[in-house]
Amino acid sequence: MFKEFEATKKKVFRILDDNGGVISNKHMPVIEDQQLIDAYHNMVFARTADHMTVSYQRQGRIFTYPPNYGQEAIHGATASVMRPNDWLVPAFREMGAWLAKGASLKDIFLYFMGYEVGNTWPAANHFLPISVPIASQLPHAAGIGYAIKYKKLDEVVFAFVGDGGTSEGDFHEALNFAAVWKVPVIFIVQNNQFAISVPFRMQTASDGIAIKSVAYGMPGIQVDGNDFFAMLKTLQEASAYCREGKGPVLIEAITYRKGAHTTSDDPTKYRTKEEEESWEKKDPLRRLKNYLVSKGLLEETEDRRLEEQYRQEIDRIFTEAENQPASSLEDVFKYMYADMPDDLRKQQVEHENFLQWKESL
Amino acid sequence: MEGVPMKIMNMVNAVNNALDIKLAEDPDIVVYGEDVGVEGGVFRVTEGLQLKYGADRVFDSPLAESAIVGTAIGMAAAGLRPVVEMQFCGFVYPAFNQIISHLARMRNRSRGRISMPVVVRIPYGGGINALEHHSESMEALYAQIPGIKVVIPSTPADAKGLLISAIESDDPILFMEPKRIYRAIKQEVSEEKFSIPIGKAKIITPGTDVTVVAYGAMVREVQKALPKLKEAGISVELIDLRTIYPMDKETLAQSIRKTGRIVFVAEEPTSFGVGAEIIAVANEEAFLYLQAPPKRVSGFDTIVPLPKGEHHYIISPEKIFYEIQKTVKF
Ligand SMILES: Cc1ncc(C[n+]2csc(CCOP(=O)(O)OP(=O)(O)O)c2C)c(N)n1
Ligand SMILES: [Mg+2]
Numbered sequence: 235m236f237k238e239f240e241a242t243k244k245k246v247f248r249i250l251d252d253n254g255g256v257i258s259n260k261h262m263p264v265i266e267d268q269q270l271i272d273a274y275h276n277m278v279f280a281r282t283a284d285h286m287t288v289s290y291q292r293q294g295r296i297f298t299y300p301p302n303y304g305q306e307a308i309h310g311a312t313a314s315v316m317r318p319n320d321w322l323v324p325a326f327r328e329m330g331a332w333l334a335k336g337a338s339l340k341d342i343f344l345y346f347m348g349y350e351v352g353n354t355w356p357a358a359n360h361f362l363p364i365s366v367p368i369a370s371q372l373p374h375a376a377g378i379g380y381a382i383k384y385k386k387l388d389e390v391v392f393a394f395v396g397d398g399g400t401s402e403g404d405f406h407e408a409l410n411f412a413a414v415w416k417v418p419v420i421f422i423v424q425n426n427q428f429a430i431s432v433p434f435r436m437q438t439a440s441d442g443i444a445i446k447s448v449a450y451g452m453p454g455i456q457v458d459g460n461d462f463f464a465m466l467k468t469l470q471e472a473s474a475y476c477r478e479g480k481g482p483v484l485i486e487a488i489t490y491r492k493g494a495h496t497t498s499d500d501p502t503k504y505r506t507k508e509e510e511e512s513w514e515k516k517d518p519l520r521r522l523k524n525y526l527v528s529k530g531l532l533e534e535t536e537d538r539r540l541e542e543q544y545r546q547e548i549d550r551i552f553t554e555a556e557n558q559p560a561s562s563l564e565d566v567f568k569y570m571y572a573d574m575p576d577d578l579r580k581q582q583v584e585h586e587n588f589l590q591w592k593e594s595l
Numbered sequence: 596m597e598g599v600p601m602k603i604m605n606m607v608n609a610v611n612n613a614l615d616i617k618l619a620e621d622p623d624i625v626v627y628g629e630d631v632g633v634e635g636g637v638f639r640v641t642e643g644l645q646l647k648y649g650a651d652r653v654f655d656s657p658l659a660e661s662a663i664v665g666t667a668i669g670m671a672a673a674g675l676r677p678v679v680e681m682q683f684c685g686f687v688y689p690a691f692n693q694i695i696s697h698l699a700r701m702r703n704r705s706r707g708r709i710s711m712p713v714v715v716r717i718p719y720g721g722g723i724n725a726l727e728h729h730s731e732s733m734e735a736l737y738a739q740i741p742g743i744k745v746v747i748p749s750t751p752a753d754a755k756g757l758l759i760s761a762i763e764s765d766d767p768i769l770f771m772e773p774k775r776i777y778r779a780i781k782q783e784v785s786e787e788k789f790s791i792p793i794g795k796a797k798i799i800t801p802g803t804d805v806t807v808v809a810y811g812a813m814v815r816e817v818q819k820a821l822p823k824l825k826e827a828g829i830s831v832e833l834i835d836l837r838t839i840y841p842m843d844k845e846t847l848a849q850s851i852r853k854t855g856r857i858v859f860v861a862e863e864p865t866s867f868g869v870g871a872e873i874i875a876v877a878n879e880e881a882f883l884y885l886q887a888p889p890k891r892v893s894g895f896d897t898i899v900p901l902p903k904g905e906h907h908y909i910i911s912p913e914k915i916f917y918e919i920q921k922t923v924k925f
Contacts, residue, residue, distance in 0.1 A: 297726070348902030
């Protein structure tokens with residue numbers, strides 16, 4: 235398949251059309267009905283949680299949050315392919331994949347409420363914390379890939395970055411290392427057309443990102459990132475390729491950031507209604523829903539029922555997170571070093587003395 | 596100033612105004628960075644400038660800090676005067692190599708033939724409830740680089756006057772903007788061009804008991820503590836450093852010789868910071884005048900906590916009061 239869609243051919247891999255009809259069954263991935271239904275449910279859950287987080291932010295109940303709206307198929311497909319021992323190296327906009335990896339929604343809420351503990355994912359295996367400095371996580375993915383190869387483990391790394399992130403040196407250096415070392419890393423570029431306000435065409439003069447794989451000596455493919463099946467098939471193939479020891483793969487998932495960059499951003503300043511509407515037609519959840527309904531796997535109104543059910547569950551989790559007490563002074567110091575320097579301990583004690591004085595006033 | 600048109604500005608307006616004045620005056624100036632053009636920057640500091648001066652003078656760059664500073668170095672070598680923006684303090688590090696290896700060294704390396712009239716604007720500092728990497732104050736990292744000057748304004752008017760000087764300087768300048776007070780302080784600022792010299796501190800309130808040195812957002816925090824200090828009978832000489840490097844040692848030394856006490860207030864991690872340099876000035880230039888050990892009221896040597904723990908880290912007016920009165924009572 236990577237040959238057929240070899241990046242220089244400039245063919246975007248797609249299985250579903252904009253209405254959820256099957257364009258061709260040739261590459262239809264194998265997935266059990268129940269697994270497919272579960273994946274859809276999880277995507278509805280993630281989208282509902284995402285929308286609710288944005289409104290919590292508007293109510294002043296959570297701080298800056300980067301919405302995932304419109305990119306859920308990429309995360310849903312990753313969730314379906316990732317095995318328990320595979321690694322997830324996140325950027326900051328792939329909530330569905332985090333949840334699948336074992337991050338709890340409460341943790342996610344805590345993180346965006348401003349608690350470090352929310353970025354520790356205690357229940358998750360092989361999952362790095364969210365990485366805010368753009369693209370800086372990708373060399374880590376290559377390093378994990380090296381360790382996997384060195385230890386002869388049957389594991390794959392799923393590493394995320396945005397289209398803007400492909401301009402950073404770390405992106406290129408990580409791809410190069412991974413390819414030179416032939417390590418099992420799937421680099422997933424979520425090309426959502428924007429880096430905050432900067433449109434993709436100002437990010438690179440090349441025809442897409444996938445084509446850059448050619449120069450690094452690894453397969454690369456452009457996929458319709460709003461097509462769950464195309465994403466699923468690509469990730470299945472990439473994961474098999476990695477497991478066979480053939481080295482890394484670059485996937486450019488073409489999608490659209492339907493929401494704002496973060497809750498502090500106003501996209502009306504830099505993009506048009508028409509553009510937003512043209513992408514609305516390609517919405518990943520609607521396409522998958524239409525497919526499922528046409529196959530008799532889903533009732534037409536099931537999504538609304540699910541949403542209603544999820545809203546209550548999510549709100550309960552959010553309220554629970556809101557009850558978290560503020561981080562303690564000790565929290566600020568405790569995790570800095572395995573072997574805490576005396577001087578640092580002294581700084582904490584001095585601050586406690588100040589707090590005592592303040593209390594005594 | 597009679598007859599000079601004044602306008603109420605916050606720091607965002609003032610920086611914008613300084614850029615506007617210099618762009619109008621000097622065709623060699625270009626302004627760029629991530630989201631700087633169409634959007635006018637994530638803090639709206641460059642808003643309206645692309646419309647006014649065109650996309651070849653004010654523009655969005657690809658997302659790569661190293662190349663933003665690296666290209667600015669090339670532009671400067673070829674006769675332009677770039678003013679570039681790093682979106683947040685935590686994202687300068689990809690550009691660190693360019694800053695330390697070339698920006699700081701080009702002039703010396705070329706024996707003065709190639710100077711580097713580059714300004715790198717860096718919104719920095721805590722107190723804005725931000726995600727990780729958006730709140731740090733690592734000015735000491737930059738101030739220690741030989742060949743770089745580091746400027747930090749504390750008011751809208753200072754931001755304007757200092758930025759104009761920075762843009763006109765033939766030396767590379769890291770212009771760090773305390774984003775916590777981007778919109779918090781409004782004052783009348785002249786709409787005309789004016790400049791404030793780099794390398795000169797400002798005595799904000801003269802006093803006799805203790806010299807308090809601050810810069811950026813901390814100046815305002817010290818000012819908040821002043822009424823209580825006055826009530827406690829303590830006369831504070833508050834100095835706004837304005838420029839971290841080159842440091843105005845003369846003004847500092849004179850003040851310390853007069854008061855005999857020095858308290859430094861900053862958001863930076865305490866160890867190996869700007870505060871250590873200021874205490875060195877006290878020791879080197881005013882040793883025999885000291886009546887109390889110099890004191891640093893600055894950040895823990897920790898990562899700046901996320902919002903739910905940040906109140907532990909932030910330097911409060913209470914803490915400033917507490918440390919100053921301890922020093923005076925010593
Ligand atoms: C090194 C670095 N520079 C700048 C930023 C500020 N910033 C946060 S997100 C972003 C845009 C990222 O765009 P992209 O990689 O396309 O990811 P998206 O936000 O679209 O998911 C920028 C510039 C950052 N986080 N890290
Ligand atoms: Mg993007």
